[in-house]
Amino acid sequence: LIFLLCVPLLFVFLHSHFIKPLGKLNYAHNQIKLGNQHYRITEPANTIEMQETFDSFNTMADNIVNLKIENLEKELAKQRIELRNIQLQIRPHFLLNTFNLICILVKKKRTEEVLDLVMYLSDYFRYLFRSKNDMELFSKELQLIKQYLRVAAIRYPRRFEVIYDIEPETEFVPVPPMLIHTFVENIIRHALKEDELTHITITSQYEYENKMVVFRIIDDGKGMTEEEIEKIKKLYFSANYTGQKHVGLHNTYMRVKHFYGEQANIEVISKRGVGTCFTIYIPYNLEDDYEIIDS
Numbered sequence: 001l002i003f004l005l006c007v008p009l010l011f012v013f014l015h016s017h018f019i020k021p022l023g024k025l026n027y028a029h030n031q032i033k034l035g036n037q038h039y040r041i042t043e044p045a046n047t048i049e050m051q052e053t054f055d056s057f058n059t060m061a062d063n064i065v066n067l068k069i070e071n072l073e074k075e076l077a078k079q080r081i082e083l084r085n086i087q088l089q090i091r092p093h094f095l096l097n098t099f100n101l102i103c104i105l106v107k108k109k110r111t112e113e114v115l116d117l118v119m120y121l122s123d124y125f126r127y128l129f130r131s132k133n134d135m136e137l138f139s140k141e142l143q144l145i146k147q148y149l150r151v152a153a154i155r156y157p158r159r160f161e162v163i164y165d166i167e168p169e170t171e172f173v174p175v176p177p178m179l180i181h182t183f184v185e186n187i188i189r190h191a192l193k194e195d196e197l198t199h200i201t202i203t204s205q206y207e208y209e210n211k212m213v214v215f216r217i218i219d220d221g222k223g224m225t226e227e228e229i230e231k232i233k234k235l236y237f238s239a240n241y242t243g244q245k246h247v248g249l250h251n252t253y254m255r256v257k258h259f260y261g262e263q264a265n266i267e268v269i270s271k272r273g274v275g276t277c278f279t280i281y282i283p284y285n286l287e288d289d290y291e292i293i294d295s
Contacts, residue, residue, distance in 0.1 A: 028040075167206055187219045187221060202215075223275050264282050
């Protein structure tokens with residue numbers, strides 16, 4: 001008799017402490033499925049365990065919303081970077097100067113140099129637009145850099161010499177297009193001395209202990225003052241820069257961070273009248289490539 005009398009009480013207890021809260025939880029999950037991402041369980045539970053379950057659901061829902069917003073922001077940032085990169089590379093004055101140089105060389109009947117210029121322009125645009133991938137092998141960019149410097153030597157004869165110190169394994173590392181090219185081009189545009197030979201050195205090496213690919217672009221040209229270096233670090237190597245000058249440096253920094261994460265970095269050291277060195281650190285595990293080849 002006592003047992004029968006306890007059955008209704010047990011049912012009320014189970015309904016209040018378990019069945020009803022589980023119904024609320026199930027309803028909340030259905031709301032999320034239907035697209036109501038802002039639905040949260042606001043009613044308090046009757047037990048500590050169920051309250052923890054409600055709080056866990058609310059936290060999960062918040063994380064879903066934040067993750068979607070974060071992914072959307074990353075995608076928008078990526079699109080802005082790609083757009084600015086394309087706008088940066090196709091510069092009207094660059095094309096105008098190149099075509100003017102071609103006309104001058106044609107008039108002087110310097111056929112081989114004209115062919116070098118035309119081939120460089122062809123490969124330049126093919127490199128930018130032939131692939132929809134975000135990355136290209138460094139070997140392809142290195143080839144374009146060598147072409148660019150041959151063309152630059154036509155415009156600035158006997159003004160610079162180039163040394164390449166490239167570890168072969170780094171040529172297979174994928175990099176964002178024009179990553180190194182931008183720094184080389186800045187040397188030609190800003191660092192060449194007027195009456196003295198400028199030496200340019202491009203190096204790449206792989207640090208096995210740190211699993212880091214390191215690119216260095218070095219010149220003994222005009223160099224920069226401490227104020228100019230600090231400006232580069234604070235403005236162009238910053239996610240918040242919105243200016244119109246030196247977009248190439250800022251764009252390169254943002255792409256390195258976007259594709260390789262916070263471990264990636266760009267450093268600059270320079271001294272006026274001595275030269276400049278830009279160093280790019282990219283986390284990359286070459287051993288993974290070897291495992292793929294071996295398999």
